[in-house]
Amino acid sequence: MERMENVKSHKPWYQTEDTxxxxxxxxxxxEDKE
Structure with a gap:
């Protein structure tokens, strides 16, 4: 179980909401610059 949690928490950087x-x-x- 713990292992699955670790896999889930290590998302690729480009899939995180912050990014x-x-x-x-x-x-x-x-776009504003142009």
Whole structure:
């Protein structure tokens, strides 16, 4: 059981909600520059 929890918590960096939000924010900022 414990092992499954460890696997679940080690998501690829690009799948974490924080990173998705950060990428979205950067994309929006890039659009604003143009």
């Amino acid at each position: 998705k939000a950060a990428i979205k924010k950067l994309a929006i900022e890039d």
